Amino acid sequence: MKRTQARELCMQLVYEMIIKEEYNFTGLDLYVEENPEDLNQQSYMTEVLNHVIEHKSSMDDLIKSYSVDWEFDRIARVDLAILKVGFSELLYMPDVPNHVTINEAVELAKKFGTEHSPSYINGVLGKYHREYQEQDETDNEK
Template identity: 45%
Template sequence: MNRTQAREWLVKLLYQFDVSKSEPPDILNRFFESNDPEEEKDYIEKTFYGIVENVNNIDDRIKKYLKNWDINRIAKIDLAIIRCSFYEILYCDDIPNSVSINEAVEIAKKYSTEKSPSFINGILGSLVKDFNNNGDNYDN
C-alpha cells in the first residue's frame, strides 16, 4: 500500500467514525483485521488517532474558512477528506502542504461530487495561505 491508498483508507475510516459513532479502536481493529496496510500502518494509525483526538480543534479551524456555510451541511465524505488534510497541514511537518492538498482533491474527485474538489481546494488553500502569511501561528 502506498501513501495515496493509505489516505483513501484513512478518509474511509474517518467517514465510518463520523457516521457510525463506533469507538475509534474498534474501527481501526476491524480495518486491520481485513487489511494489511504494510509500511503505511503507522501512518494510518497515528493519523486516525491524531484526527480523532483533535477533531474539535480541527473542526473549529475548518469553520473559520467556511463562507456562508455551516460545517454540519458539509457532506460527511468531504468533511473526512478536509479533516485528513487539515491534520496533515497542521500537525505533520514531514508532509508538504501541496501534497496534502493535491491528494485531498484527488480523493474528492474519486469519492465525492463534481463540485467537491474545488470546494475542498478552496478551503485548504485558504488555510495554507494563512499559514504562509502568519508563520507558525495557526490561530490568526
C-alpha cells in the first residue's frame, strides 16, 4: 500500500468515526486483521488516527476557526474527515511536507467530496499553512 492509499483509508476511517460518533481504533484493527499483507503503512495510519482521536476537540476548534462563513455542524462529514487527516499531518507529523499534505487533501476532496470541497479544503488548510509559515518566519527573526 502506498502512502496515498493509506491516507485515503485514514480519511475513510475518520469518516466512520464521525458518523458513529465513536473515536477509536476499531476500524483500523479490523482492516489490519482482514489485510495482514498490507502492513507497510500501518504505523503511519496508527499515528494519524491517534492524533485525530487524541486531539479531537482542538482539531474541531481549529477547523471552526479557519472555516470562515461555514457553520461547523453544516460542514460535510467527508470534508471534516479530510480536514482532520490533513491537520493531523500539518500539526503533528513534520516529516510529511506541508505542500504534500494540502495537495493530497485536495485530491481526496476531488474524489470523495462535493464540487465545492476541493476549494474549501484548499482554503482551510492553505490559510492555516500560510499563517503558520508567517508565524514561523516572525519567530525566526527574533
